Amino acid sequence: MPTNPRTLALNTAAILVAGVVWVVFLKTQLQPGATPPIEHLPPGPVPDFTLTESRGQPVTRADLLGKIWVANLMFTSCGDTCPALSAAMSRLDRALGPRADLRLVSITITPEYDQPAVLRKYAEGYQASDKWLFLTGERTQIVRLANDGFWLSAGTPGTVTHSDNFVLVDREGKVRGFFDGMKPESVPRLIEAIGKLP
Numbered sequence: 001m002p003t004n005p006r007t008l009a010l011n012t013a014a015i016l017v018a019g020v021v022w023v024v025f026l027k028t029q030l031q032p033g034a035t036p037p038i039e040h041l042p043p044g045p046v047p048d049f050t051l052t053e054s055r056g057q058p059v060t061r062a063d064l065l066g067k068i069w070v071a072n073l074m075f076t077s078c079g080d081t082c083p084a085l086s087a088a089m090s091r092l093d094r095a096l097g098p099r100a101d102l103r104l105v106s107i108t109i110t111p112e113y114d115q116p117a118v119l120r121k122y123a124e125g126y127q128a129s130d131k132w133l134f135l136t137g138e139r140t141q142i143v144r145l146a147n148d149g150f151w152l153s154a155g156t157p158g159t160v161t162h163s164d165n166f167v168l169v170d171r172e173g174k175v176r177g178f179f180d181g182m183k184p185e186s187v188p189r190l191i192e193a194i195g196k197l198p
Contacts, residue, residue, distance in 0.1 A: 046149040046173045051107065051137035054119035059105075059135055061173055068197055069103040069169045070190060072181055073146055073162040075110040076122040081164055085181040089166070090126045092187050101171075102194070104132040107145070109162045111136045150175060166190060170197050 048061045072089060074082045089104055096102060108114035114122075119134035128134070136142075146152045152163035166186065168177040177193050179186040 044149075044151075044175050046169055046175060047145060049137075049141050049145045049149075051135040051141065051145075052116055054116050054123050054134040054136075056116050059133060064103060064105075064169070065173055066171050067101050067103050068171055068194055069105050070194075071105040071107060071150060071167045071169060072165070073109050073150075073152060074106050075108050075162075076114050076118055077110065081182065085164060085166075086122075086126050088181050088184075088187055089132065090128070092190060093126075093129050093132050095187065095191060096131075096194070098129070099131060102131055104128075105135060106132070107135045107142060109142060109146070111139055111142060151178075168193055168197075 046061055050058055050060050053059050070089070070092065072085055074085055076082075086106065089106060093104055108119065114136050116136060119136055123132065123134050126132075146163075150163075150165075150167045152165060152167065164180060164182050166179045166181045167175055168179065168190065170176045176197065179190050179193075
């Protein structure tokens with residue numbers, strides 16, 4: 001029996017609407033900005049990477065295994081959101097105190113300019129402790145880490161847009177939560193979430 005064109009069109013529209021609803025659901029549940037409860041976020045592994053810290057030392061995913069870490073994207077010449085994000089990370093740095101099992105990781109999205117010496121000067125401006133790392137390296141690695149590991153936007157070549165979220169990573173190198181770095185309540189919420197991790 002031939003299919004009625006009107007019925008076919010309605011069925012197609014229904015499938016498209018269902019698909020859009022599902023995508024929106026996934027974005028609100030799992031994508032940056034939603035800040036899903038830590039216990040409800042399916043942990044995803046951070047891919048391997050090798051970047052360079054502001055003191056000139058290489059830092060890899062393996063170096064951070066066994067530690068809880070909070071990551072964000074930034075660039076030193078940013079005059080808008082980055083100073084606010086770095087100020088929030090600085091508050092987190094001070095609030096957590098000296099902890100050998102924890103790292104704060106700020107990754108530049110303009111590695112062409114933000115070489116280690118530039119990042120070191122920037123870190124000194126925020127009185128960063130030894131547990132707060134500032135990383136640079138190959139742009140392809142940074143974009144892959146941001147997009148595939150953190151589910152964050154790191155912009156595209158020629159742009160300097162990036163996510164405002166902080167990413168909580170557990171001791172096994174798995175993403176466990178997102179926190180809006182522009183909201184004052186994110187620092188206490190991050191401290192609480194860190195305390196829930198084994």
